[in-house]
Each structure stands twice: as C-alpha cells, then as structure tokens.
Amino acid sequence: MAKSLIVTVLGGGSFGTALSSIAANNGFTTRLWVRDAALAEQINQQHRNPRYLSDLDLPASLEATSSLESALKGAGLVFMAIPSKGFAQVLEQALPFMHSEQIIVSTTKGFEEKGFKLMSQILQETTGFQHLGILSGPNLASEVAKKHLTATVIASPDDLTRITVQEVLGNNYFRVYANTDMYGAELGGALKNIYAIAVGMAVALGMGENTKSMLMTRALAEMSRFAVSLGANPMTFLGLSGVGDLIVTCSSPLSRNYRVGYALGEGKSLDEIVASLGQVAEGVNTVRLVRAQADKLGIYMPLVQALYLVLFEGHNPEEMASSLMGREQSTDVEFVLPHDEMLKSAQKITRITN
Numbered sequence: 001m002a003k004s005l006i007v008t009v010l011g012g013g014s015f016g017t018a019l020s021s022i023a024a025n026n027g028f029t030t031r032l033w034v035r036d037a038a039l040a041e042q043i044n045q046q047h048r049n050p051r052y053l054s055d056l057d058l059p060a061s062l063e064a065t066s067s068l069e070s071a072l073k074g075a076g077l078v079f080m081a082i083p084s085k086g087f088a089q090v091l092e093q094a095l096p097f098m099h100s101e102q103i104i105v106s107t108t109k110g111f112e113e114k115g116f117k118l119m120s121q122i123l124q125e126t127t128g129f130q131h132l133g134i135l136s137g138p139n140l141a142s143e144v145a146k147k148h149l150t151a152t153v154i155a156s157p158d159d160l161t162r163i164t165v166q167e168v169l170g171n172n173y174f175r176v177y178a179n180t181d182m183y184g185a186e187l188g189g190a191l192k193n194i195y196a197i198a199v200g201m202a203v204a205l206g207m208g209e210n211t212k213s214m215l216m217t218r219a220l221a222e223m224s225r226f227a228v229s230l231g232a233n234p235m236t237f238l239g240l241s242g243v244g245d246l247i248v249t250c251s252s253p254l255s256r257n258y259r260v261g262y263a264l265g266e267g268k269s270l271d272e273i274v275a276s277l278g279q280v281a282e283g284v285n286t287v288r289l290v291r292a293q294a295d296k297l298g299i300y301m302p303l304v305q306a307l308y309l310v311l312f313e314g315h316n317p318e319e320m321a322s323s324l325m326g327r328e329q330s331t332d333v334e335f336v337l338p339h340d341e342m343l344k345s346a347q348k349i350t351r352i353t354n
C-alpha cells in the first residue's frame, strides 16, 4: 500500500493515542485530532500526550491538531476513537470535511442511546459512504502502547476497508484479522464491557477462579443470545472481537470496566467510582441501554438484569449472586441443546419419576 495514504484519528484519549502511534510508526502520514487546542500544541511539542498514556513516546511525525478541517484534509482513512456519548456529535461536526471516497472506521465500544444504535449504524446513516468498518478486539490501550503482542479485528463487508486497515495497522506487534460481520464484531466489543464489571465485582467479593470462569462463559452465552436476536452471526463471538475481548476485559485490572466492578464490590458508590476514573467506562451506560432493549425485545439476560439492579437500584451484589445461583437449571450451549427442548425433556422426566 502506498505510504502516501493519510491516516487521521479523531479522538486523543487512550485508544486514539495508541492507534495513531501505530499508524505513524508504520510510516503513514498520521494526524491526531483532539478538541483542545492547548493539548494539540503540547503533543506536537513534547511528542507525548500528557493526558493519556503519558509515558508513550509518540513518533515525531505524528501531527496533532484541534482543527477538524486540517485533520481531515486529504485523509484516506479515518479512525473514530470517540466515546459513544460524543460519537454522533463529533461525526456531525466532521462531516463537512469528509468525502465519500474516504474509509471511516469506528473503534468505539458502546451504543448510542437514541434509537439504540451501534456506531456503524450512525456512520451509515450520517455519511451514506461505502467504505465503513469497525475495529474491535482484545486491545487494552496501555498494552498496545507498550508494544505487547496484540491482535485485533477489522470488520467490514467492504473489501477495500478491510485490506487498507490490515496494511496500515499491521506490524510485528499488532496483527489485524479480518471479518465481514461488522455488526457481530461491534456487538461483541460493546457487550463485553458489561460482564467485565460483573467479574471485577466478583473478584472484589473474594470469589474464585471457578466463579470467574462461570461468569465469563455464561456472559458469552448471554451476549451471543442477544446478538443473534438482533441478526448477528453467533460464530463471530468465537473470534477475537467476541471471546477474545471478553477474556482480556474480564481478566485485567487495566480494564476501566473491570475496575468499576471491582470498586463496586469494595462497596464504593457508582458516582464516586465514575468521578475518580477520569476515563470512559462504556459498560456502565451499556448495562442500562441493553437492559432496556432486552426488556423491549423479551430477551433473557439474567446477568444484565442483576447487574442493572446493583448499579442503578442499590441492590446488594452478594444477594444478586445468590439469586442468580438459585434460578432453575439451564442448558450449557443453547445452539446445541435449545432451552425449550431442555425444559420439555425435564417435564417429561418429572412426569415419569413423580
């Protein structure tokens, strides 16, 4: 791929900073847009981002700017690394400087409240462009910044988008796998944040490895059930953007969502935790939005329901854990033994044995 391609990253938080550093290190002219002009100036002078990943030496070639027009001029590939709450607003502001030949890729792992939309849907509706995709996977920004060997997924139905992102970001410490199921990959990245909060909480409450494993595996069952009801391919959940991201986020105190859960388990209040985090933990809002959607569509999501009660209704986490354990017995993999089928055979056996 010609290195003349200009790469622009919108959003200079942890992930935008890490991503722009990869593209610039790979030899692409790379621009990082941050909304604060003073911060852009500091990044250009110090070649570090004093607010996020402040130990990371940024390539001298990386140019920060607070002007969307300068950031997007001539750009062939644009990454949007903006938290879900600001995504639509930044896209609206950027749109006058975008054009239909550009490739636009979201790295955001969350939902838009209005209409319960994923970022790819906002991209499709707002731009109407053809070359759209999402980047998602087990990618803790601080580990990417340290060049720990990492893999991610570019998911897009569009060949040009997938191949360009593989070329721009791929190197000897960052591997980019391709998927065409944009919707499923994006859902995986957004939903796993919920369960990272649950696992963080369980660990703070002193629960063991069996509990963590149960939570993560039942999380996978729950998130794929939800995603399939929305039309995603369940096989995508076996990939890096599904089980891969679930593992990393549910296992590491480097995850902000895990840390939120851990602090809740220690008895801190949600307001206090969010205020002290200073970075986005998408899972908090995602629990609320997914719970409302599951209720609306009648999708069985016991972990989401329990977590909602702890986060927003002040229920005790230990009581929620025992009520989850007290539910009727269930099926392991519902694509193998469907829930209805299991219930029917249970009723038949009960009739015979009683």
Ligand SMILES: NC(=O)C1=CN([C@@H]2O[C@H](COP(=O)(O)OP(=O)(O)OC[C@H]3O[C@@H](n4cnc5c(N)ncnc54)[C@H](O)[C@@H]3O)[C@@H](O)[C@H]2O)C=CC1
Pocket: 011, 012, 013, 014, 015, 016, 034, 035, 052, 081, 082, 083, 084, 085, 086, 087, 089, 090, 107, 108, 109, 110, 139, 140, 141, 142, 278, 279, 280, 282
């Ligand atoms: N940090 C990580 O390890 C990863 C994060 N992500 C996802 O990337 C997205 C961004 O996350 P981070 O970079 O970690 O967040 P962050 O909390 O580190 O930084 C957020 C950045 O977005 C900016 N921002 C927020 N609202 C804005 C608005 N309305 N207009 C302009 N700028 C705005 C903030 O000033 C800040 O620079 C999230 O959806 C997150 O789930 C994805 C992969 C890894």
Ligand SMILES: O=C(CO)COP(=O)(O)O
Pocket: 109, 137, 138, 139, 140, 141, 193, 196, 245, 248, 249, 254, 255, 256, 257, 258, 280, 281, 282
């Ligand atoms: O998505 C992530 C890792 O893949 C980052 O997780 P947190 O937002 O919980 O830090």
